[in-house]
Amino acid sequence: MDVTADPPARFDVFAASCPSRRLLDTIGDKWASLVIVALGLGGPMRYSELAARIEGVSQKMLTQTLRGLERDGLLTRTVTPSVPVRVDYELTPLGYSLKDTIRHLKEWAEAHLPEVDAARAAYDRAHAKP
Amino acid sequence: MDVTADPPARFDVFAASCPSRRLLDTIGDKWASLVIVALGLGGPMRYSELAARIEGVSQKMLTQTLRGLERDGLLTRTVTPSVPVRVDYELTPLGYSLKDTIRHLKEWAEAHLPEVDAARAAYDRAHAKP
DNA sequence: CTGTATCCCGTCTGATACTG
DNA sequence: CAGTATCAGACGGGATACAG
Numbered sequence: 001m002d003v004t005a006d007p008p009a010r011f012d013v014f015a016a017s018c019p020s021r022r023l024l025d026t027i028g029d030k031w032a033s034l035v036i037v038a039l040g041l042g043g044p045m046r047y048s049e050l051a052a053r054i055e056g057v058s059q060k061m062l063t064q065t066l067r068g069l070e071r072d073g074l075l076t077r078t079v080t081p082s083v084p085v086r087v088d089y090e091l092t093p094l095g096y097s098l099k100d101t102i103r104h105l106k107e108w109a110e111a112h113l114p115e116v117d118a119a120r121a122a123y124d125r126a127h128a129k130p
Numbered sequence: 131m132d133v134t135a136d137p138p139a140r141f142d143v144f145a146a147s148c149p150s151r152r153l154l155d156t157i158g159d160k161w162a163s164l165v166i167v168a169l170g171l172g173g174p175m176r177y178s179e180l181a182a183r184i185e186g187v188s189q190k191m192l193t194q195t196l197r198g199l200e201r202d203g204l205l206t207r208t209v210t211p212s213v214p215v216r217v218d219y220e221l222t223p224l225g226y227s228l229k230d231t232i233r234h235l236k237e238w239a240e241a242h243l244p245e246v247d248a249a250r251a252a253y254d255r256a257h258a259k260p
Numbered sequence: 261c262t263g264t265a266t267c268c269c270g271t272c273t274g275a276t277a278c279t280g
Numbered sequence: 281c282a283g284t285a286t287c288a289g290a291c292g293g294g295a296t297a298c299a300g
Contacts, residue, residue, distance in 0.1 A: 011240060013167055016186040021160065022246070023239045028158015030151065037143055047282055056146040058274055063283065073249025084281040085280085094245055101238045106143070108231045109153045115224055116152070119203025177262055188294055193263060214261040215300080 026072065026098075031057055031065040033102055036091065039075060040099035044090035074098060156202065156228075161187055161195040163232055166221065169205060170229035174220040204228060 013020050026032050034054050039045055045053070051062055066089060069075045074095035080086040091099065143150050156162050164184050169175060175183070181192055196219060199205045204225035210216040221229065 011236075013164060013236070014183055014185050019243050019247070020236065020239045023235060023243065024158060024160055024163060027235065028154060028160075030154060030158075033154060034143060051282095053144055055144050059283075060275090061273070064273095071250055071253040072246045073253075074246075079282095082281095085283090087282060094242060094249070097242060098238060101234050104231050104234045105153060105157060106150065108228060109150045112224060112227060113149050113153065116202045116204075117149070119224070120201055123201040123203075181262095189263075190295090191293065194293090209262095212261095215263090217262060 026068075026074075027102070027105075029065065029068075031061050032069060035062075035065055035069060035089075036074065036095060036099050036102060037106075039089060039091045040096065040102075044078075044088045047087050047089070050089065069095070156198075156204075157232065157235075159195065159198075161191050162199060165192075165195055165199060165219075166204065166225060166229050166232060167236075169219060169221045170226065170232075174208075174218045177217050177219070180219065199225070 011020060012018055031054070034057075035050060038050060038053050047062070047066075050066075051057065051059070054062070057065075066075070066077065070077050073092055075089050075091050078088045078090070080088070142148055161184070164187075165180060168180060168183050177192070177196075180196075181187065181189070184192070187195075196205070196207065200207050203222055205219050205221050208218045208220070210218070
């Protein structure tokens with residue numbers, strides 16, 4: 001291995017190529033974060049349970065999201081070849097660690113979202129068309 | 131104040147109408163989070179400084195992002211009517227508190243992104259076309 | 261310097277229909 | 281049950297031109 005070729009070790013979030021952008025891709029994904037929270041709450045869940053629990057997600061988006069999270073090593077997909085088939089999803093330790101991080105977001109939201117709402121209302125009032 | 135009328139106090143992240151979705155809209159927004167980090171790092175910054183610091187952001191997106199954050203009460207916009215005009219942006223206390231939350235994300239990223247990369251590589255290898 | 265206004269294309273998403 | 285395939289519409293976001 002060539003030690004002279006390892007610039008990616010440093011993080012520069014402002015660089016377009018910073019890997020941290022990919023984390024935001026996951027966290028920011030509405031469905032991905034909901035899947036993580038759901039699995040973090042109640043342990044393994046079946047496909048259909050997730051579909052029922054997460055309001056508004058389409059079949060396509062759920063599948064797509066699960067594939068992405070599986071690829072990133074955040075959850076495992078277990079197929080039981082019964083009839084009909086049964087597929088369970090479960091967070092990996094990596095997935096659990098991310099869930100804890102998401103919990104910080106949740107706490108911030110619960111603590112400060114009312115302020116954001118107030119700020120929005122004030123802003124909209126000030127900029128409303130007369 | 132009418133205590134009988136406060137159902138929104140409970141959070142159900144799985145409900146389509148949950149206010150927490152709006153937090154993800156902000157955090158997940160690539161440019162919004164970068165603006166917050168940038169301002170959290172070096173105090174107030176001018177429009178042009180932000181544009182220079184945040185690699186790859188277009189004029190349109192920067193302005194749009196700043197307006198959104200201002201509306202949410204996360205930063206203030208101060209216009210100095212000189213010639214040419216000067217505009218400074220600064221985090222509010224609310225914005226600073228969110229910055230701390232984003233820092234948790236950053237720490238997770240630095241600690242675990244290599245694992246995600248490894249997982250992706252393994253997944254892609256396993257699913258590659260032969 | 262700091263925006264606003266338009267055009268426009270690629271991506272994302274949701275329905276719908278079909279399969280192992 | 282748990283997906284895959286396909287298509288059309290909505291939307292984000294960049295490039296460009298122009299204004300206060």
